Every structure is written in C-alpha cells, then in structure tokens.
Amino acid sequence: MSDSDRTPLHLGPAGAPKEPQAKPGAAAQPEPQARSEPPRSAPPPLPPQVDPRAAATRASKASSFAEQITSSGRHPVILFGTGESGKSTLLISLINCLAQNDRRINISLGARIFSQSDTIAEQYYQQAIMFYERYTRDFAEGTQLPATLVEKPYFIPIDVRPPDGPEVKLAFLEGRGDWIRPLDGDSGPVFQDLKPEIIDLLTHYSSNASVIYVAPYTIGEGTRESDTGLCGAIVKYQYHRNLPERDCHLFTLAKWDTFAEPLKDDPKFASVEDVEVAEILMQRYPTSWARFKNLPIDPDSGRRYFMQYASGHIVGGIVRDPPEKHRSTFDRYPRTMWNWIYANALEAGQGASRWGKRPYLFPEVLPVEPPKPSIIDQIYAMLGRR
Ligand SMILES: Nc1nc2c(ncn2[C@@H]2O[C@H](COP(=O)(O)OP(=O)(O)OP(=O)(O)O)[C@@H](O)[C@H]2O)c(=O)[nH]1
Numbered sequence: 376m377s378d379s380d381r382t383p384l385h386l387g388p389a390g391a392p393k394e395p396q397a398k399p400g401a402a403a404q405p406e407p408q409a410r411s412e413p414p415r416s417a418p419p420p421l422p423p424q425v426d427p428r429a430a431a432t433r434a435s436k437a438s439s440f441a442e443q444i445t446s447s448g449r450h451p452v453i454l455f456g457t458g459e460s461g462k463s464t465l466l467i468s469l470i471n472c473l474a475q476n477d478r479r480i481n482i483s484l485g486a487r488i489f490s491q492s493d494t495i496a497e498q499y500y501q502q503a504i505m506f507y508e509r510y511t512r513d514f515a516e517g518t519q520l521p522a523t524l525v526e527k528p529y530f531i532p533i534d535v536r537p538p539d540g541p542e543v544k545l546a547f548l549e550g551r552g553d554w555i556r557p558l559d560g561d562s563g564p565v566f567q568d569l570k571p572e573i574i575d576l577l578t579h580y581s582s583n584a585s586v587i588y589v590a591p592y593t594i595g596e597g598t599r600e601s602d603t604g605l606c607g608a609i610v611k612y613q614y615h616r617n618l619p620e621r622d623c624h625l626f627t628l629a630k631w632d633t634f635a636e637p638l639k640d641d642p643k644f645a646s647v648e649d650v651e652v653a654e655i656l657m658q659r660y661p662t663s664w665a666r667f668k669n670l671p672i673d674p675d676s677g678r679r680y681f682m683q684y685a686s687g688h689i690v691g692g693i694v695r696d697p698p699e700k701h702r703s704t705f706d707r708y709p710r711t712m713w714n715w716i717y718a719n720a721l722e723a724g725q726g727a728s729r730w731g732k733r734p735y736l737f738p739e740v741l742p743v744e745p746p747k748p749s750i751i752d753q754i755y756a757m758l759g760r761r
C-alpha cells in the first residue's frame with residue numbers, strides 16, 4: 376500500500392471517510408510568527424506566618440510539569456529517542472511543514488507555559504523561542520540543528536489553527552537523547568531512569584498525551600544502542616505512567632531517506648508496503664519495537680501506530696531543497712504526523728466518546744497500526760533486551 380493510497384483505516388471508533396486528495400502545498404514561505412511574551416509578573420508574596428512545608432509543596436506544584444501542562448490546557452507531545460536519532464529535526468519538520476509549506480493552516484508559538492516568573496521558567500520560554508524562531512529558520516536555509524544540550528527538558532508551546540476546524544494548543548517536550556542512552560558496565564542497571572520532570576508529567580498528568588518513539592534507520596555505529604535506549608525509555612514510561620492506555624503512541628522509522636534514497640530515485644521513498652517497514656523495525660529495533668507492540672493498550676483502540684518518516688532532504692550533513700519531483704513526498708511525512716497529533720489533541724479536549732470519526736488536517740495521509748505482536752515479540756518484550 377502506498378502512502379498516497381492509504382485508506383484511513385483504524386482511526387477512531389468509526390474511522391474517517393476517504394476524501395479527495397489535497398494538493399501538496401509548496402506556497403511562498405513566510406517567517407514563523409512568534410507570539411510576543413506576556414509581561415512578567417512578580418511572584419506573589421508569601422503570607423507572614425506561612426508553614427514552610429506548605430510553601431515547599433506549593434513551590435514544587437508550581438514548577439510541576441504535570442501541573443503546568445494541565446493548567447495551560449495544552450496537549451503534551453513527548454518524543455523519545457537516543458542522541459542523534461532525529462527528534463529535534465522531526466519537530467522542525469513539523470513546524471516548517473505548516474509555517475513554510477502550507478499557509479492554509481496557521482501555526483504560531485504559543486504563550487509561555489510556566490506561569491511563575493523565576494529564572495528557570497524564563498529560561499524555558501527563551502529556549503522555546505530560540506527553537507521556534509532560530510532553528511526553524513536556519514533549517515529552512517540549509518543548516519542542520521545543533522545537538523540539544525539543555526540541562527532540563529522543556530516544552531515548546533505551539534498553536535495550530537486550521538481554517539475549517541478547531542484550534543489545538545500543543546506542548547512539544549524537547550530534550551536530550553543521551554538521557555536515555557543505555558548505561559555502560561557489565562553489571563548494574565542498563566536503563567537510565569527518565570528525567571524527574573518527565574516522571575512528574577507521566578505520573579501526575581491525567582489527560583491523554585501523544586508519545587512519539589524515534590527509531591532512525593541509520594545512526595552512529597549502528598542501531599543497537601538506539602534500540603536498547605528506546606526500549607529503556609518505554610520500560611520507564613510504562614513504569615511511571617498512570618494510564619498508558621489513554622495515551623496515543625507512534626513508533627517512527629526515522630531518516631527513511633537513508634534507506635530509500637530520493638537522490639537515487641528509490642521508489643520506496645514514496646511508496647512502500649507497511650509490512651516492509653515493520654520488517655525493518657523488527658530487524659533494527661527488535662527490543663523496543665517488541666516492547667512497543669506489547670504496551671498494555673487495547674489492540675482495537677486505535678492508539679498505536681507506526682510509520683516511516685523523513686524530516687528533510689539531508690545529504691552529507693547539508694539540508695537541501697528537495698528535488699521538485701520528491702517535494703510532495705517529503706511533505707507527506709509531516710502531514711501524516713500532523714493528522715495524528717491533531718486528532719489526539721482534539722480527542723483530549725473533547726473526550727473519546729464525543730466524536731464518531733477521527734478529525735484530521737490533511738485528508739490524503741493517515742498513519743497505520745502495527746501488526747499484532749508475535750510470540751517472538753512477546754519473548755523479546757519480556758526479556759527487555761536482547
Ligand atoms: N538524512 C536524514 N538525516 C536526518 C533526519 N533527521 C535528522 N537527521 C540528521 O540526524 C542528526 C541528528 O538529528 P537531531 O534532530 O539533532 O537528533 P536529536 O535526536 O535531536 O539528537 P539530540 O539532540 O542529541 O538528542 C542531524 O545531523 C540531522 O541533520 C532525516 O530525516 N534524514
């Protein structure tokens with residue numbers, strides 16, 4: 376089945392009707408518009424006879440990721456992947472898909488999420504501005520992203536307003552891949568625990584989140600470490616998350632252009648059987664793919680998908696303009712993912728039972744569900760790692 380032919384199966388309880396193909400957008404390129412930051416307000420003074428323990432509780436609540444995301448009303452999108460797996464570039468490709476290529480749908484940097492006006496909250500927002508304004512522009516002009524080197528994970532608030540559908544407010548969680556790198560040594564644990572901020576989010580956030588697992592076709596010396604790291608992230612996610620079945624999960628075979636090279640006109644860049652993508656995942660990511668397929672989610676709930684993904688035409692370390700004949704295929708990857716994110720965010724706002732069909736931004740592309748886990752997958756998942 377080719378991407379362009381994909382029937383929108385498995386999406387939502389009743390599925391979505393097939394629509395005519397949308398024209399791939401390659402319109403003029405506006406600068407992403409950043410929303411100006413609201414003025415900082417001074418922190419409220421503590422009452423005179425305050426109990427220090429109560430103050431501490433309030434302080435930790437105020438800086439709690441779960442608390443802040445809940446009060447912002449934003450839908451969190453969490454990305455897991457080891458260093459250099461392509462998380463940040465994937466996020467850039469999503470932003471640029473709307474900000475640069477398809478002006479029909481409005482995208483902008485949202486208001487700051489952390490309400491308190493301390494240094495760390497300010498730093499979070501400055502990082503988000505930097506990402507949204509600087510990195511997206513640099514990437515569009517041909518420069519690769521630097522490795523993410525922040526001290527703590529942070530959210531990039533993003534608002535998406537389609538002309539003929541409800542607006543969604545999102546919060547993309549950006550961080551460093553080496554936080555999930557497997558631990559060295561012949562004894563002791565293999566998996567790192569997640570950062571405390573992410574644990575806080577997973578433990579206390581009670582609505583649904585979108586979770587993206589980034590598994591690149593090629594990386595460094597090979598995919599083994601990336602597989603183990605990703606498996607560890609899923610193990611820890613499962614350990615900390617209350618209600619994993621409520622979240623929406625997407626496993627991506629990233630850097631697809633390094634498998635099916637558009638410069639060589641490999642037809643698989645545009646069209647490939649889903650079973651082949653699943654086969655590659657099984658070979659290159661045996662433990663994390665198995666673990667993913669074994670997440671305790673109702674197989675018929677439409678909460679688990681996979682897809683191949685290319686974030687851009689990146690050759691020899693240079694980001695290039697895609698050749699005209701491949702442009703619409705490059706666009707299809709972020710469009711497909713946008714459909715998934717948009718529907719998840721709307722569902723979170725409205726409650727699963729309130730919509731009969733899955734809403735989408737781009738009718739021509741929708742992700743698909745993975746095959747059911749085999750016995751071998753189940754064994755791998757139990758072992759945790761090979
Ligand atoms: N060919 C190709 N290269 C990609 C793609 N996505 C990312 N890359 C390259 O892979 C490298 C790592 O990408 P990043 O997005 O920085 O990876 P990351 O997961 O954010 O890495 P950390 O910030 O270290 O965690 C960069 O050199 C990117 O240009 C892709 O889809 N295709």
Ligand SMILES: [Mg+2]
Nearest residue numbers: 462463522523
């Ligand atoms: Mg990064």
